[in-house]
Each structure stands twice: as C-alpha cells, then as structure tokens.
Amino acid sequence: MRSAAAAAAPVAATDPQLLAAAVEAAIASRSPRLGRAAHARAIRLLAPAIPPFIRAHLVNLYSKLDLPGPAAAALASDPSPTVVSYTAFISGAAKHGRPAPALSAFAAMLRLGLRPNDFTFPSAFKAAAIAPPSSAIGPQVHSLALRFGYLPDDAFVSCAALDMYFKTGRLALARRLFEEMPNRNVVAWNAVMTNALLDGRPLETVEAYFGLREAGGMPNVVSVCAFFNACAGATYLSLGEQFHGFVVKCGLERDVSVSNSMVDFYGKCRCVGKAKVVFDGMGVRNSVSWCCMVVAYAQNGGEEEAFSVYLRARRAGEEPTDFMVSSVLTTCAGLLGLDLGRALHAVAVRSCIDANIFVASALVDMYGKCGGIEDAEQVFFEMPQRNLVTWNAMVGGYAHIGDARNALAVFDDMIKCGETAPNYITLVNVLAACSRGGLTKEGYELFKTMNDRFGIKPQIEHYACVVDLLGRAGMEEQAYEIIQGMPMRPSISVWGALLGACKMHGKTELGKIAAEKLFELDPQDSGNHVLLSNMFASAGRWAEATDVRKEMKNVGIKKEPGRSWITWKNVVHVFQAKDTKHEMNNEIQALLAKLKSQLQAAGYMPDTQYALYDLEEEEKESEVFQHSEKLALAFGLICIPPGVPIRIMKNLRICVDCHRAFKFISGIVGREIIVRDNNRFHHFKSYKCSCKDYW
DNA sequence: CTAGGGTTAG
Numbered sequence: 001m002r003s004a005a006a007a008a009a010p011v012a013a014t015d016p017q018l019l020a021a022a023v024e025a026a027i028a029s030r031s032p033r034l035g036r037a038a039h040a041r042a043i044r045l046l047a048p049a050i051p052p053f054i055r056a057h058l059v060n061l062y063s064k065l066d067l068p069g070p071a072a073a074a075l076a077s078d079p080s081p082t083v084v085s086y087t088a089f090i091s092g093a094a095k096h097g098r099p100a101p102a103l104s105a106f107a108a109m110l111r112l113g114l115r116p117n118d119f120t121f122p123s124a125f126k127a128a129a130i131a132p133p134s135s136a137i138g139p140q141v142h143s144l145a146l147r148f149g150y151l152p153d154d155a156f157v158s159c160a161a162l163d164m165y166f167k168t169g170r171l172a173l174a175r176r177l178f179e180e181m182p183n184r185n186v187v188a189w190n191a192v193m194t195n196a197l198l199d200g201r202p203l204e205t206v207e208a209y210f211g212l213r214e215a216g217g218m219p220n221v222v223s224v225c226a227f228f229n230a231c232a233g234a235t236y237l238s239l240g241e242q243f244h245g246f247v248v249k250c251g252l253e254r255d256v257s258v259s260n261s262m263v264d265f266y267g268k269c270r271c272v273g274k275a276k277v278v279f280d281g282m283g284v285r286n287s288v289s290w291c292c293m294v295v296a297y298a299q300n301g302g303e304e305e306a307f308s309v310y311l312r313a314r315r316a317g318e319e320p321t322d323f324m325v326s327s328v329l330t331t332c333a334g335l336l337g338l339d340l341g342r343a344l345h346a347v348a349v350r351s352c353i354d355a356n357i358f359v360a361s362a363l364v365d366m367y368g369k370c371g372g373i374e375d376a377e378q379v380f381f382e383m384p385q386r387n388l389v390t391w392n393a394m395v396g397g398y399a400h401i402g403d404a405r406n407a408l409a410v411f412d413d414m415i416k417c418g419e420t421a422p423n424y425i426t427l428v429n430v431l432a433a434c435s436r437g438g439l440t441k442e443g444y445e446l447f448k449t450m451n452d453r454f455g456i457k458p459q460i461e462h463y464a465c466v467v468d469l470l471g472r473a474g475m476e477e478q479a480y481e482i483i484q485g486m487p488m489r490p491s492i493s494v495w496g497a498l499l500g501a502c503k504m505h506g507k508t509e510l511g512k513i514a515a516e517k518l519f520e521l522d523p524q525d526s527g528n529h530v531l532l533s534n535m536f537a538s539a540g541r542w543a544e545a546t547d548v549r550k551e552m553k554n555v556g557i558k559k560e561p562g563r564s565w566i567t568w569k570n571v572v573h574v575f576q577a578k579d580t581k582h583e584m585n586n587e588i589q590a591l592l593a594k595l596k597s598q599l600q601a602a603g604y605m606p607d608t609q610y611a612l613y614d615l616e617e618e619e620k621e622s623e624v625f626q627h628s629e630k631l632a633l634a635f636g637l638i639c640i641p642p643g644v645p646i647r648i649m650k651n652l653r654i655c656v657d658c659h660r661a662f663k664f665i666s667g668i669v670g671r672e673i674i675v676r677d678n679n680r681f682h683h684f685k686s687y688k689c690s691c692k693d694y695w
Numbered sequence: 696c697t698a699g700g701g702t703t704a705g
Binding site for chain 1: 696697698699700701702703704705
C-alpha cells in the first residue's frame with residue numbers, strides 16, 4: 001500500500017531518477033492503473049528525449065504488470081532498444097505464461113544483432129519450457145547458449161535449460177545435462193525435485209534430496225518445500241515428521257512458504273492437529289497460509305473449523321482470493337450450506353473472481369450438492385471456459401437430484417464439444433444419474449460400451465452404479481450376476497447397492513447374502529444391520545428382525561440415531577425422533593395432529609412397514625409421525641413464511657413413510673419442501689417428488 | 696533497468 005501511495009504522488013521534476021522510482025513503485029503496487037499513470041507521466045515530462053534506461057524501465061513496468069499490448073508498444077516505439085529492454089520483455093511474458101511473444105521477441109533481438117546475455121537466456125529457457133512441447137524451440141535456445149558460451153559453465157543458464165528439458169518432457173536429455181553440469185548447485189537439485197513432483201513421482205523427489213545431501217549440498221527454502229510436498233503427496237508421515245525436526249534446527253521453518261508446506265503436509269497426512277500447531281506457531285502468515293489451514297480442515301471432515309478459519313482470515317484483513325474462495329466453497333458443499341455458498345458467491349462476484357475456472361467449477365459443484373440446481377446451471381452456462389472438473393460437477397449436480405435426462409444431455413454436449421474427454425468420474429456421475437432417474441436401459445448401455453467408446457474400463461465405482469441401476473429397476477438377479485462376474489473384489493458400495501435394491505423390492509433372501517458380505521467387510525457399520533433388520537420386519541419376519549438387532553447389541557454396534565435439522569434465522573434446529581425438547585414442541589405437535597387428519601382426508605395411508613418392532617398398527621402410526629424429518633418439517637411450516645422453500649437435512653436416508661407424507665403435505669399446504677438426506681436430494685412440490693419415487 | 700528452482704484450490 002505504501003508503494004501505491006508513492007506512485008500516486010505527483011512527480012514534480014523531470015528528474016529521470018524520480019521517474020524511475022515512480023515506475024518501481026507502480027510495479028510493486030501491481031496496479032495496471034498506476035502503471036499507466038507512470039507511463040503517461042514519463043511521456044509527458046520527458047518526451048521526446050526519453051533516456052534509454054527509462055525506456056527499459058517502462059518495458060519492464062508493463063511486462064511485470066502483465067500488460068502485453070502496452071509492453072510490446074513500448075518496446076516497438078524504442079528507436080534503439082537494448083538487451084535490457086528485450087530481456088525485461090521476455091522475462092515478463094515468460095513469467096505470465098505467454099511463451100509466443102517472449103520467443104518472438106527473442107528472435108527479433110537476434111535479428112537486430114543484439115547479443116543475448118546471461119540474464120536473457122534464463123528467461124528464454126523459461127519461455128521455451130512453457131511453449132508447446134512439440135516445437136523444438138528449447139533445444140534451439142540451448143544451442144545458442146552453447147554458441148554464446150554460457151553453457152555449460154553459467155549456473156543460472158544451465159539450471160534454466162535443465163528445467164526446460166524436464167518441463168517439455170525430454171527426461172533423458174534433462175538427466176544427461178544434469179550429469180554433465182560442472183556447477184551443480186542447489187537450484188539444479190531443486191529442479192530435479194520439483195519436476196519429479198510435477199510428474200507425480202514423489203519418491204524421486206525424496207531421492208534427489210538425499211542426492212543433494214550426499215553431494216555435500218545444503219537444502220534451501222525451495223528444496224524443503226518440495227520435500228514436504230513429496231511427503232504430502234505420498235503420505236510419508238514419519239519421514240516428513242523427522243524432516244520437520246531438521247527444518248526447525250536449520251531455522252528454515254521461519255520462512256512462510258516452508259511453514260505453509262508443513263501445514264499442507266500435515267493436513268494431507270490427516271494430522272489436522274499438527275497442522276494447526278504449525279499454523280498457530282507462525283509469526284508471519286500470508287494468504288496461502290490461511291488457505292492451507294482451511295484446506296487441512298476441509299479435507300479432514302472439519303467443515304465448520306475450515307469455515308471459521310476463513311472468517312478469521314477475513315477479520316485479519318485477508319482479501320478473498322480465487323484459491324481461498326474455491327477452497328471454502330467445498331466446505332459449503334460439505335456442510336450443505338446453501339446460504340453460506342450463496343454468500344461466498346457474492347464475495348466472489350465482488351472480488352471479480354467468479355469467472356475463474358476453479359471458483360466457477362466450485363460454485364457449480366456447491367450449488368449442485370446443496371440443492372440449487374438452477375444456480376448451478378446459471379453459473380455453468382455463463383462461465384467463459386469449462387474443463388473436466390466443471391463438466392463433472394454439472395453432471396454430478398443433475399445426478400444428485402436424479403435428473404437423468406439433463407445429465408445425459410450435458411454429457412452429450414461434453415462429447416460433442418470435443419475439447420474435454422470424459423474420465424472415470426464423469427461416467428460414475430452419468431451412471432448414477434441414470435440409476436436415480438430410472439433410465440435403466442440408457443445407463444446399462446453406457447456401462448457396456450464405455451470401454452469401447454471412451455477407453456475407460458469399468459472400475460469398482462462403475463460396478464456399484466450399475467448394480468444400483470439394475471437393482472432399483474427390480475433386476476436384482478441380473479445385478480447379482482454382474483457382481484459375480486466382476487474382475488475385482490466387490491466393495492462395500494457394490495454389496496450396499498444390492499442390499500438397498502433388495503430392501504426396496506422385498507427380495508429378502510438375496511438381501512441376506514448381500515448383508516452377510518457387508519458384515520464381513522464392515523462389521524461395525526450400523527446402517528447395514530438396520531437395513532437387514534428392517535427388511536425382515538417388512539417381510540413380517542419379526543423373529544429374524546429381532547435377531548439382527550440382538551446381534552448388533554452383542555457385537556456392540558450402535559445405530560446412529562436419525563437426526564434432521566433445519567436452519568432458520570441463522571440458527572440450526574436439530575430434531576431426533578420422538579423429540580419433545582424443542583421450545584416450540586406444543587405448536588409442532590398441534591400442527592402434526594392437524595396435518596395427520598388432513599393427510600388422511602387426502603387419501604394418505606401411513607406406511608409403517610419399517611417401524612422397528614412388532615408393534616400394533618396404531619402404535620406404529622404414531623411412531624412414524626414422530627420421525628425427526630416430520631418434526632423438522634412442522635417446525636419449518638410454522639416459522640418459515642409462505643413462498644419460501646423449506647430445506648431439511650437428514651443424516652440418514654429419508655424414511656419411506658416420511659417421503660410419502662411429504663408429497664401429500666407439499667400439495668395440501670402448497671409449499672416446496674427440499675430434503676437432503678445422506679444419499680441425495682428430494683424436491684417435493686404439488687404432491688410429487690423429484691425422485692419420482694425411485695430412490 | 697533484465698535472471699534459474701517454490702507453498703494453496705475445483
């Protein structure tokens with residue numbers, strides 16, 4: 001901020017030194033506006049005789065601020081450009097990911113007979129490293145550097161060449177250059193370490209580090225970051241912990257980037273506590289530090305903590321960056337916090353980062369997961385560019401609400417557009433959409449042809465989807481055959497899908513088989529036991545239902561209590577079945593009684609098949625009328641004004657009777673009701689649900 | 696006045 005103020009201060013004299021200082025300040029402020037002002041001042045005060053070094057300053061100014069047009073104009077308007085102006089231009093263009101202008105400027109200076117120096121070559125290599133790898137530009141720059149005598153002796157030039165060979169995928173050439181380097185410094189080792197990381201070979205990063213140490217070298221900040229990064233990627237927890245000790249001894253942990261990479265490392269190794277210790281101990285933090293801490297919580301099930309770290313960052317004066325907003329949005333998706341997500345969308349718009357592809361994709365994902373499909377569509381259709389993750393998020397959004405038609409349509413668009421090939425996640429989402437939307441034939445066809453059409457072999461998740469798909473449609477036996485023909489061991493989700501289907505269609509015997517497999521794979525899970533017990537109960541096989549319950553008790557498995565919650569005026573109201581503790585219990589009970597008679601008048605019959613024990617019908621009826629989701633709905637109907645959709649969350653699947661009742665209630669009282677359970681969304685409107693009773 | 700290797704996200 002100080003530098004911005006300096007740049008804004010008027011330059012009174014035509015003193016070139018003062019002007020140069022103003023240009024430096026404009027660069028530091030990273031503000032194109034101040035940069036243009038500095039340029040205008042230079043032209044006004046010094047034209048027509050601008051000293052050569054000021055011209056180089058101006059080229060540098062525009063290049064550093066990433067204003068390619070003005071930078072090129074400033075260079076072109078210079079009657080006698082120097083190596084320095086050209087190098088500044090090349091450097092800026094390379095830094096901002098514009099290899100083409102950088103390399104053509106390099107060619108232009110050669111044509112003018114200007115001799116590239118030891119500053120020029122590193123920037124030229126940097127540009128060559130990000131040029132299309134098919135072009136042979138990198139080796140050409142290499143031979144020039146040889147001819148001008150900067151290779152192999154100049155350390156800066158050779159390190160830049162090394163990095164270029166790695167980044168353009170010429171591994172053999174890179175390794176040979178590395179072997180032949182006479183001055184193999186830390187930066188050379190770092191280039192090996194970081195490029196191994198980029199190519200997904202963390203073990204090689206660690207090995208290169210030990211190579212550096214054996215050669216008697218000392219790691220610097222970059223080496224340390226790369227090492228932690230490798231440990232994070234490969235979850236080498238104890239190696240990273242040992243390294244942490246060493247880093248502290250060297251005093252390198254005082255560097256912000258090093259500490260950031262430690263926070264990230266501990267987070268990725270599922271040690272949020274240790275991440276927090278590092279974060280709390282940091283004397284200086286930057287926006288990346290806050291972001292690493294948010295991500296550490298978010299990726300370890302600490303959505304609330306992640307969000308509160310974000311709020312702390314904002315209070316500490318951090319601007320919301322694209323990194324931060326996209327990270328926090330995933331926590332909103334996890335919390336199902338549509339309101340929080342909307343608020344973040346507004347933040348993104350205000351900070352002009354809502355079109356960033358990461359942010360926009362995160363928005364599509366968040367809206368899709370939080371039940372705001374129209375908002376997801378709007379973001380999706382308005383974004384300037386899309387990539388694989390964006391498409392997957394949109395298809396996934398449709399899958400969540402079971403809109404198979406639109407999921408298939410978007411998938412079709414993706415294929416037709418031809419820029420992005422689908423991956424296995426895309427196909428999981430499409431199959432899941434078909435399954436939930438009841439497009440059995442289309443889904444099954446896609447499953448059978450996905451390898452031929454897209455070169456994606458069905459993996460375990462695809463099998464789980466297709467078992468679900470067939471199972472929901474009442475083809476449990478066919479699903480079972482597919483399971484038996486699987487080339488890999490069926491997972492929990494595969495057997496779970498079969499069990500769910502058997503429960504849905506009362507295929508008790510096959511369900512028993514699936515349940516037993518599940519008990520083997522995950523003996524502590526309560527959900528499967530409950531499902532099997534309920535299945536016996538609905539078949540009237542009460543003795544077996546009770547046996548399963550007893551077994552659960554013996555093994556010490558507790559059923560997770562069903563909970564539903566609803567947010568009203570920023571307060572979360574949580575309900576459990578038969579809950580009477582809520583402050584508005586009397587009003588809730590009164591409304592439920594009234595609804596019950598309205599429902600019966602409308603032709604609703606309670607579905608008591610899943611009431612847990614062998615009770616008399618009437619008792620079962622009152623039992624299902626105290627389910628947590630019904631209590632939450634009654635509360636919502638009392639508090640939330642007409643016209644506003646009522647959004648309810650549940651930690652387990654919505655119960656069959658509640659589902660039936662909600663359809664009636666949505667029609668009787670003319671309200672939109674949206675239930676998000678642990679499986680999917682249900683949109684109730686005018687006696688119907690978006691799932692078409694197929695879930 | 697110009698230079699190499701770097702931390703965070705969907």
